[in-house]
Amino acid sequence: MSAYKNSVCFNEARRVAIFGGTHGNEMSGVTLVNLWVKNSAEIQRKGVETKPFIANPKAVEKCTRYVDTDLNRAFSPENLSAPGGDDLPYEVQRAQEINRIFGPKGSPEAYDVIFDLHNTTSNMGCTLILESSKDHFNLQMMNYIKKAITPASCLVLLNEHPLLKYSTSRSVAKHPVGLEVGPQPQGVLRSNIFEAMRVILKHALDFIELFNEGMEFPPCTVEVFWVSERIDYPRDANGNIIAMVHPNLQDCDWEPLNPGDPMFQTFDGKTIHYQGSGTVYPTFINEAAYYEKQQAFVTTRRETLVASAIRKA
């Protein structure tokens, strides 16, 4: 019996996957998964089948983000049910295959948890990415991880925006968890970034083991940064970027950006200021892969979510 009213029950998380190389040039995840495919001792937990998996092997081989189209945007219902087989873009075919192995998305057969490992050129530190404000299992996991790595920090980014939310590879699972660690250039492996990601996964798997053994997690609050708006670079009539992220904003992920603060600097030295109506918390500042997605950074607002107590069913 639960010690708490409104405790939420979940089935044991028996099937867990760790995706590396959803983007082929984000090296921490690629390296960790390759390591664990060879020797999985480190990721084994009692009662859990944990499968390390290279999501986009062709992109990994070429050390490029993707071959035809971004795999981490490819898991829409249209793509997952599209006919056409070999004529489809490589990543759409791959999304269908991943959905067969780890899904089907939205069904009871889907994997319980998928951890999707990413790097960013932005100075985001360790960031956990949540797709639903109502996923109490994930909220409790993230709370556990944050407490376990104290005094080191790990922030939670929530992307539930109706327009900006996208169909990720991890969304095939019942509980999708994104893990973004930066700053790291694409194609580069930095020892400290690699180790940070490794430690976070260790704690995440510990949480799952404890949960499966019957531990009840009391209600808790989790501070999240809720995605609000995408801001593009200033561009000329031909679509070319005409300003860089301002030096005052560069590397200041998660710090408050107030109306009037410097935001961009044109190549001839003029400052463009943030014109929003209130303070926001920018992140994904100057992420290389987002130039083509018309994004210099996203703004977020700080919110506190309440997670119900959880225990296994």
Add this chain to the structure above:
Amino acid sequence: MEVDKVVCLPRLSRVAVCGGTHGNELSGVYLVRELLKEEKKAMEEEEEEEKPVSVVLVLSNPWAIQQCRRYVKTDLNRCFTHASLNGPLSDSAPYELIRSKELNTLLGPKGSPEAVDLVCDLHNTTANMGLCLIAYSDCDWICLHTFKHLQASTSNIPMRYIHFDVPKEESYSLDSVGKHGFAMEIGPQPHGVVRLQIPLFCLFRFYFSGTIIEGGFVDVFTMVKHIDYPRDSETHNIIAAIHPQLQDRDFCLLHPEDPLFQTFSGETLRYKGKEPLYPFFINECAYYEKGIALSLARKRRVMIPCKGTL
């Protein structure tokens, strides 16, 4: 030594500024695009200034720039050997080989009197190298004085002079097409990102000013060797990362037994050379495929006399 004696520099009349030799090294791409815009504006406004100098602005690898990749088929900045430039072109020649010949026609021909006086080729690196001027020579006065001038006018970024001791006949990069040339490398910057601006504007005034330039000394880092990552003997995949105590410590002297790599199982691998050397290009993304985890250099001081132009 007559350090105070003024020796005349040859006059520079044609200078090339090249960006995007690697399509994802964006500082140069953006700078050249901005300069092209200004040049277009000046032409439209029909500015009839008497210009003693012409500046040729080049986006070296447009296809790679468009795709934001280092190269399409092969590294353009290795295609400028005499053999590549003068060899025949097959129907299936890679894009960059074709492009290197076009650039040789535009800026060279390499080794001929028609070649531009100076090629300045702009690059970025993911390594923490600040601003580096990279040249085949440690005694080319134009390169050395350019470096000193940049050092004097740029205070917010560390600067070094790197010397690749490669004989002229074996030179392979774009900057070897001009009578004089150097690459300007600025980092750290991830590929595909623009963060750092190259302080190029001060150079034009310097080259074309005709004033006396002070002499002095330059600390030159001459490349000695490269070190590759430890690799798995079967798969050839890397099995260690640059050690955290070495990461970002470009140009900090590396002593024998200093940490070099950390394996994925946590073991430290140490530098086994006998001589302390200066590391650079530490963890440059593009060099993984070239088998280079870091490069090592010796440092020595080079004296340069005062110069003036005619």
